[in-house]
Amino acid sequence: MKDLSAADEQRILSADPAANVTEPELARSRSRSLAFMESDATHIFAGGPESYSRPPARRWRAAGAFLAAAAVAAAVLTANFLQAVPVETPAATESVSAPSPAPTSAPAPTPPAGPFHDLFLSADEVLVLEALPNAARNLRAGLGVEPVNVRQVLKGDLTPGETAVDVASAEEGINGSLLWRDSRNEAPFTYLGFFARGADGGLHLIEAPHALLQIQNIRTAATVDPATDEPVEIGADLQSRINVAPVGDVPVATHGGGSLAASAPDRILGTQAADGQRDGEVRGYVAASEACFTFSNSTEKVYLRWPAGFTAKVTPLMVDAEGHVSYFGTTLANRAVILNEWGFIYMADLDTRPLVQGELSMETASCGGETLPVFDVWPERAGGSPFQKGRGVALPTP
Amino acid sequence: MSLQTPLGERVELERQKRFMAAHAACHDRIYRYFRRRAENASTAEDLCAEVFRIAWEKSGHGEELSAMFLFGVAQNVLRNHLRSAARSANLMLQLQLERTGQARDADGSVHEALARLKPDEREVLLLTYWDGFSSSELSDLLNTTATAIRMRLHRARKALGRLLQAEQESEEYQR
Numbered sequence: 256m257k258d259l260s261a262a263d264e265q266r267i268l269s270a271d272p273a274a275n276v277t278e279p280e281l282a283r284s285r286s287r288s289l290a291f292m293e294s295d296a297t298h299i300f301a302g303g304p305e306s307y308s309r310p311p312a313r314r315w316r317a318a319g320a321f322l323a324a325a326a327v328a329a330a331v332l333t334a335n336f337l338q339a340v341p342v343e344t345p346a347a348t349e350s351v352s353a354p355s356p357a358p359t360s361a362p363a364p365t366p367p368a369g370p371f372h373d374l375f376l377s378a379d380e381v382l383v384l385e386a387l388p389n390a391a392r393n394l395r396a397g398l399g400v401e402p403v404n405v406r407q408v409l410k411g412d413l414t415p416g417e418t419a420v421d422v423a424s425a426e427e428g429i430n431g432s433l434l435w436r437d438s439r440n441e442a443p444f445t446y447l448g449f450f451a452r453g454a455d456g457g458l459h460l461i462e463a464p465h466a467l468l469q470i471q472n473i474r475t476a477a478t479v480d481p482a483t484d485e486p487v488e489i490g491a492d493l494q495s496r497i498n499v500a501p502v503g504d505v506p507v508a509t510h511g512g513g514s515l516a517a518s519a520p521d522r523i524l525g526t527q528a529a530d531g532q533r534d535g536e537v538r539g540y541v542a543a544s545e546a547c548f549t550f551s552n553s554t555e556k557v558y559l560r561w562p563a564g565f566t567a568k569v570t571p572l573m574v575d576a577e578g579h580v581s582y583f584g585t586t587l588a589n590r591a592v593i594l595n596e597w598g599f600i601y602m603a604d605l606d607t608r609p610l611v612q613g614e615l616s617m618e619t620a621s622c623g624g625e626t627l628p629v630f631d632v633w634p635e636r637a638g639g640s641p642f643q644k645g646r647g648v649a650l651p652t653p
Numbered sequence: 654m655s656l657q658t659p660l661g662e663r664v665e666l667e668r669q670k671r672f673m674a675a676h677a678a679c680h681d682r683i684y685r686y687f688r689r690r691a692e693n694a695s696t697a698e699d700l701c702a703e704v705f706r707i708a709w710e711k712s713g714h715g716e717e718l719s720a721m722f723l724f725g726v727a728q729n730v731l732r733n734h735l736r737s738a739a740r741s742a743n744l745m746l747q748l749q750l751e752r753t754g755q756a757r758d759a760d761g762s763v764h765e766a767l768a769r770l771k772p773d774e775r776e777v778l779l780l781t782y783w784d785g786f787s788s789s790e791l792s793d794l795l796n797t798t799a800t801a802i803r804m805r806l807h808r809a810r811k812a813l814g815r816l817l818q819a820e821q822e823s824e825e826y827q828r
Contacts, residue, residue, distance in 0.1 A: 259810045263817050264782070270763040271783045273685035284684045284698045288705040289676065366678060372719075376674045 364410050369490020371449075374466065378449040380411030380458055383470065383499050385443035386436035387417065398426040398435050400457070406445065406499040413458075420450060421459040425467045428482030435481075444638070445470040445597060447478055447489070447497065471637060472564045473598040474500040501598045504566035505546050508620065510631045511563050535611065539591030539604035540623050541569050547622035548593055548602070550611050550630065557630035558620040559611070564596030572603060579605050592642075595634065600642040668712050675718035676705055682720070682784070683727050689783055690731055703730050721793050728794070766816035774809035781806055 259267075268274075366376040375381055384403040401422050405415045422435065429435050436444060449466040450458040460466050468478040468487055476497035478487050535552035537559075546567035548559040569591050573584035580590060580603045591604040613633040620629050634640075683704055687697035704727050708718050716722065767775055780786045780794070788806070792799040 259814045259817075263814060266763050266817070267767075267778075267782045267813075270767075271689065273688040273783065276685055276688055280694055281681055281684060284701050285676075285680050287698050288680060288702040290702065291706050291709065373671070373674060376678060377670070 364496075367490060367492035367496060369488075369492050371465075371489050371493050374449050374461070374463060375410060375493065377451075377463075378410060378461060378466075379452040380413050380450040381409040382411070382413065382420075382448050382450060382458075383407040383409065383445065383497055384420070384448060385445050387443060398422050398429065401435060404443070407497065409493075409496055411450075419457075420448070421453075421457055422448070422467065424460045424462045425481070428480070429467075444481075445473060445499065446481070447476075470497070470499075470597075472596045474564055474566070474596065499598070501566065501568060501594055504568040504594055505541060505544055507546050507548070507565055507567050507593065508558075508560045508629075509563050509565060510560045510616075535607065537602045537604065537606040537611075538623065539567065539593065539602075541567050541591040546591065546593075547620070548591075548604075549622050549625070549627060556625070556627055557615070558622050558627040559593075560616070560620070560629050560631045561593065561601075562596065562632065562634060565593060565601065567591060567593050570600075579607065595638065595640050597638045597640075599638075599640050601634070601640050602642055606642065671718055672705075672709055672712050675708060675712075675723060679718075679720050679723045680705070683723060686724065686727055686784055687731065689779065691734070696734070700727070700730050700734055721790065724794055762817070762820050766813055766820065769816055770809055770812055774805050774812065777802060777805045778809040778813065 366372045382403075383406045385406060387402040387404055399421065400419050402417065402419050404417050405413055408415060425435070447468045447470055449461045449463070451461050453459045465480065465487055467481060468489065469481040471477050471479050471486075476489075476494040478489050479485060480487050535550055537548055537550050539548045540546060548561075548567070550557050550559055569589050571587045572580045572590045572592070574586055574588045574590070575581040575584045578588065592600045593602050595601040611630070611632060612635070613631045616629045616631055618629040619626050621627070680701070684697060684701045687700045688694065691697045691700055704723060707726050707730070708716075708723055711722075711726075712718055767779070770778065777791060777795070780791055781788075786794065788799045788802045791802045795802065
């Protein structure tokens with residue numbers, strides 16, 4: 256039986272009668288398919304009761320003016336919509352035929368299926384961003400225009416990198432800039448944000464529920480409400496578009512749990528030595544498809560098993576003469592590191608005094624040629640990182 | 654008597670926003686859908702406008718204006734158009750010939766082969782290749798299972814492959 260060859264498929268695509276549809280043809284149809292909104296006659300079949308007695312288009316223009324004055328997409332109308340919809344204004348007509356930034360010349364991504372379809376569609380920029388520290392800021396002040404590092408642009412013209420965005424509208428929920436970024440100086444919070452570009456050209460968080468979500472697990476893109484920590488389902492489609500997870504990492508054994516519960520049993524810290532220092536060392540072994548880590552001190556050695564979302568990789572870090580990762584190191588060396596669920600280094604090979612905490616299981620596992628008792632690591636909190644804690648929010652990231 | 658309330662205004666504004674969002678997202682695809690199936694650009698424009706008029710009406714009843722919903726409306730609009738315009742039993746053939754005539758310069762044999770497919774198989778094939786729908790989307794649109802869609806697409810591909818191969822062999826023989 257003959258099936259279609261790739262060449263045949265190409266012939267079908269080439270034979271598409273709509274392949275040569277021109278932009279003016281589309282623009283004409285766009286305008287035509289909105290024309291009924293301008294007409295009182297069509298208003299009748301639009302089925303509006305008395306509440307629709309004003310011509311819809313006039314109200315639409317009024318809405319546009321209101322939004323422009325508000326300088327934010329207080330609801331969900333955006334500049335993109337205004338550009339994309341030529342409602343009889345010369346400027347709008349021009350924007351359709353202009354090469355840039357007409358939406359047709361750089362089409363917006365298809366909105367994701369699921370609960371965030373409309374919000375995505377409405378936003379000018381949909382960003383995955385990290386809240387950066389702002390030392391000059393009065394910590395008691397509320398949220399305002401905040402420095403961020405844009406990790407990924409899901410929609411919009413922005414390029415990844417550092418910028419500033421207005422997140423003041425999130426203040427009520429988040430309650431202050433301390434929680435917006437990270438008061439622990441360990442790792443920046445990562446957010447998914449829906450922004451509208453205001454009349455001032457700046458990006459303003461849309462005033463809508465869940466316009467700002469915290470990404471709790473950077474690999475699965477699991478999101479929570481930053482005010483309540485309640486999980487927020489964004490849908491598989493949008494989730495699959497978020498791609499800021501570390502590259503080149505490998506799986507490690509996990510125990511499926513999260514951070515340490517307040518009443519966690521059998522909490523174990525690194526052994527306290529006589530001089531008050533904790534005695535212990537982490538070793539990491541990273542292979543092509545898997546990795547394992549051990550922790551040992553003067554009295555015991557265990558196989559470390561990690562919370563869900565942790566992975567490992569080899570990454571270059573500054574090390575001192577003894578090979579330990581150090582601020583004051585003079586040499587760059589590859590080191591096996593374990594990454595937490597936010598993608599930040601949790602521990603590194605040859606880390607000393609690593610403050611391992613968790614509980615000993617009844618199982619054993621092999622690592623580095625040794626069979627060892629398994630110790631389940633329970634971080635102090637979500638996103639927590641002993642490694643980052645000692646080095647600050649900005650240093651180093653994988 | 655008309656009573657305009659802030660709530661009513663807000664609801665209406667939300668409705669307009671939803672409608673404009675759906676229009677911005679789907680207009681071009683729907684226009685092209687008609688352009689592929691209607692006799693000319695002017696008719697495609699008319700039919701497309703009708704889809705959005707209906708969509709506006711439905712949005713007043715709280716209907717979600719998803720792409721699938723709009724394409725469902727588009728299907729019905731096209732069907733009604735063809736039905737009302739059908740003065741003879743071979744209208745579809747006439748339309749097909751008219752369309753293929755327009756694109757004959759490009760690859761007339763493909764259009765001829767497409768015209769010889771069973772209508773339901775041809776439609777699945779065109780919705781897949783020209784309109785860019787996935788099997789699961791088509792199962793929603795055509796109200797059948799994704800398995801049935803895949804089977805129909807498989808049969809259409811085979812049949813079209815056979816027809817194109819036969820046409821090629823015939824051309825080679827004539828040389």
